Amino acid sequence: MPGRSFPPVLGRALGALAIAFGLTCAALAQQPLKIGFGMSLTGPLAGNGKAALIAMEIWRDDVNAKGGILGRNVEFVYYDDQTSPATVPGIYTKLLDVDKVDLVVSGYGTNVIAPAMPIMMQRNLTFMTLFGLNVNSKFKYDRYFQIMPAGPDPAIGWSQGFFEVAMSLNPKPRTVAIVGADAEYPAMALEGARAHIKRLGLKVVYDKTYPPNTVDYSPIVRAIQATNPEIVFVASYPPDSAGIVRAANEVGLKTRIFGGGLVGPQFAALKTQLGPLLNGVVNYEFYAPDLGKKFPFLDQFLAKYQARAAKEGVDPLGFYLPPYAYAMMQVLEQAIKATGGLDQAKLAEHIHESEFDTFVGKVRFAANGEWASSRVMMTQYSGISGNDVEQFKKPGHITVLYPSEYKTGSVKAPYHENRK
Amino acid sequence: MSGRLTVFRPRLFPRMEIPTALLANAIIAGLLLGGFYAAVSVGVSISFGMLDVVNIAHPAFIILGSYIAYIVNDRLGFDPIVVSLALSPLFFLLGTAIYRVYYLCFERRGQESLRGLAFFFGILFITEVALVLVFGVDYRMVSTRYSDVTWRAGEVDFPMRLVVPFLVSMAMVVGVQLLLTRTFFGRAVLAVAQDQLALRLMGVNPVRVKELAFGLSIATAGVAGAFLIVIQPVQPAIGREFIGLAFAVCVLGGMGSIWGTLLGAFVLGIAESFTSTFFGPSWAPAVSFGLLLATLAFKPSGLLGR
Numbered sequence: 001m002p003g004r005s006f007p008p009v010l011g012r013a014l015g016a017l018a019i020a021f022g023l024t025c026a027a028l029a030q031q032p033l034k035i036g037f038g039m040s041l042t043g044p045l046a047g048n049g050k051a052a053l054i055a056m057e058i059w060r061d062d063v064n065a066k067g068g069i070l071g072r073n074v075e076f077v078y079y080d081d082q083t084s085p086a087t088v089p090g091i092y093t094k095l096l097d098v099d100k101v102d103l104v105v106s107g108y109g110t111n112v113i114a115p116a117m118p119i120m121m122q123r124n125l126t127f128m129t130l131f132g133l134n135v136n137s138k139f140k141y142d143r144y145f146q147i148m149p150a151g152p153d154p155a156i157g158w159s160q161g162f163f164e165v166a167m168s169l170n171p172k173p174r175t176v177a178i179v180g181a182d183a184e185y186p187a188m189a190l191e192g193a194r195a196h197i198k199r200l201g202l203k204v205v206y207d208k209t210y211p212p213n214t215v216d217y218s219p220i221v222r223a224i225q226a227t228n229p230e231i232v233f234v235a236s237y238p239p240d241s242a243g244i245v246r247a248a249n250e251v252g253l254k255t256r257i258f259g260g261g262l263v264g265p266q267f268a269a270l271k272t273q274l275g276p277l278l279n280g281v282v283n284y285e286f287y288a289p290d291l292g293k294k295f296p297f298l299d300q301f302l303a304k305y306q307a308r309a310a311k312e313g314v315d316p317l318g319f320y321l322p323p324y325a326y327a328m329m330q331v332l333e334q335a336i337k338a339t340g341g342l343d344q345a346k347l348a349e350h351i352h353e354s355e356f357d358t359f360v361g362k363v364r365f366a367a368n369g370e371w372a373s374s375r376v377m378m379t380q381y382s383g384i385s386g387n388d389v390e391q392f393k394k395p396g397h398i399t400v401l402y403p404s405e406y407k408t409g410s411v412k413a414p415y416h417e418n419r420k
Numbered sequence: 421m422s423g424r425l426t427v428f429r430p431r432l433f434p435r436m437e438i439p440t441a442l443l444a445n446a447i448i449a450g451l452l453l454g455g456f457y458a459a460v461s462v463g464v465s466i467s468f469g470m471l472d473v474v475n476i477a478h479p480a481f482i483i484l485g486s487y488i489a490y491i492v493n494d495r496l497g498f499d500p501i502v503v504s505l506a507l508s509p510l511f512f513l514l515g516t517a518i519y520r521v522y523y524l525c526f527e528r529r530g531q532e533s534l535r536g537l538a539f540f541f542g543i544l545f546i547t548e549v550a551l552v553l554v555f556g557v558d559y560r561m562v563s564t565r566y567s568d569v570t571w572r573a574g575e576v577d578f579p580m581r582l583v584v585p586f587l588v589s590m591a592m593v594v595g596v597q598l599l600l601t602r603t604f605f606g607r608a609v610l611a612v613a614q615d616q617l618a619l620r621l622m623g624v625n626p627v628r629v630k631e632l633a634f635g636l637s638i639a640t641a642g643v644a645g646a647f648l649i650v651i652q653p654v655q656p657a658i659g660r661e662f663i664g665l666a667f668a669v670c671v672l673g674g675m676g677s678i679w680g681t682l683l684g685a686f687v688l689g690i691a692e693s694f695t696s697t698f699f700g701p702s703w704a705p706a707v708s709f710g711l712l713l714a715t716l717a718f719k720p721s722g723l724l725g726r
Binding site for chain 1: 445556652
């Protein structure tokens, strides 16, 4: 008895289905992997936003040149958040519901990361973020990750190096002045500084904040000088950083160590504009040209970045934010490859458990999504002459004082003797 | 600086000891800052105080002035303030053109109140975005021979990056005042502020007068922009921070009074400097605007207003 066979019509239908399935799979494999985000391309933080975007695009191009991720080319879908928190919920809702992106990452900075958090939490999305300060302390979201190396407690980690360097002076300083802008980052940095001051038993002789739109900082610096502090810790944004450093030079601030949390000197614009006025200032950086050998792949990245940045009118050095924007995407890439898909729970679990090899070194995350340990470098500027940007690309002007594994020299004090 | 210096004891607070040098520096810093505030506000005093045009885009023209001064300084090395003075006729023409559009589209139709406000908001944002597209979003600053120079008279500092803008600002404010009080054009502007119909009956076209006066106000904004970039780094959106200040100085001094604007600028500058030096800089805006409220409560027309 011959075996029962499928009717020819059914056979053809199954064949067609199989072909359709195969085609669908092939089509899916060809579909780009869409990563969505908002980015500050206009508004006060657009300088950083554009620099971050260039770095992320370099990563995308590098990945696609190697065949993409899981056989899919990477494509970005992004919108300008105008540095405005109010635009952020709308942007991410559109990315997820209309553009149907596969993954989302954050734009630059705390003020645009925080308003995206409720959406991420509602949808259980893994959220890689770029330079948010302590955002997860309130949300406590287990799928949040942040790439800035401020450590598990950013408030403490931010100024740890500054106070370690200050206390290495002989004799140990006893008095401290702290000052910062009435804004989110300085408030956090000052809070951390106060914790260190308490731990170290220092006497606070000045602890004040100023409005961000202050024009002249010399009255503030004079008021600080009147208290004769041995340490002056400043937490400021770029225009205030320029104003305070200028005022310190004009007033002739006499103190042993000055700086700490000045945002701005990390970028070429302020480095070149302030030039020799930066000499003697101790301040945080995330990279220094003296560390080239410690980060062997970073030179290749910086060469690509600097070529594009020059054309697009953003930070021509790219030492501060761009390497970390690239590293953020590397973490995501490695997690997708390791888990073999886009399952948000598996991605988050893998990022929590693993160590990632990135252009900025080994990265491991703490339970709250911040770096497992702080790597905020404390550096001192010296030997800067004139305002030429090229000098900052070469070793010798930014000495790394902290942490010890990256140390390239010792602090020179007092500040006023090393100022020029 | 503090221990070996003489001290000043206010009569009201005999136990308080203020180092004389700190006091003198606070006064000088306040005056220098006030000079800059006067330059920022004098144009608003003309447009808002005299012409009744609520030009909230005034800071955008200040930033435009900053960027033009920057680009010429960067490429050719010319002093930004000299550049701004040389280019002020262009700002004047820009101002006249903008007023002409404003008049034709809004004022003539009696729609200047809300739609005119939206017009200037639009100019503010368009200028900002245009600057972003042309210059990028980085902070820009100029280098001049005097930027890093500080003169010292005893214990009192005179930072040249504030002194030079202060001196030019004083010359500009006095010049504007003389122009408005000693010339036919100036008297016509003052007449526009008081009674346009009477001016028309005397054979003067008030629209033309307002056009020229608005051009003058924008020309002062261009010069103030050069002062700003000499004093601090700028980026396209920074102008928004000066909207409140410019209008506050104008109202405090007295609407339409140039001397009042100068006085108001000095009052706010010194208040800010004193507060920053002796009480804590975060109180500076509260003290400044507290002074504004107190002045308006006791003298609603402002310090020198009519």
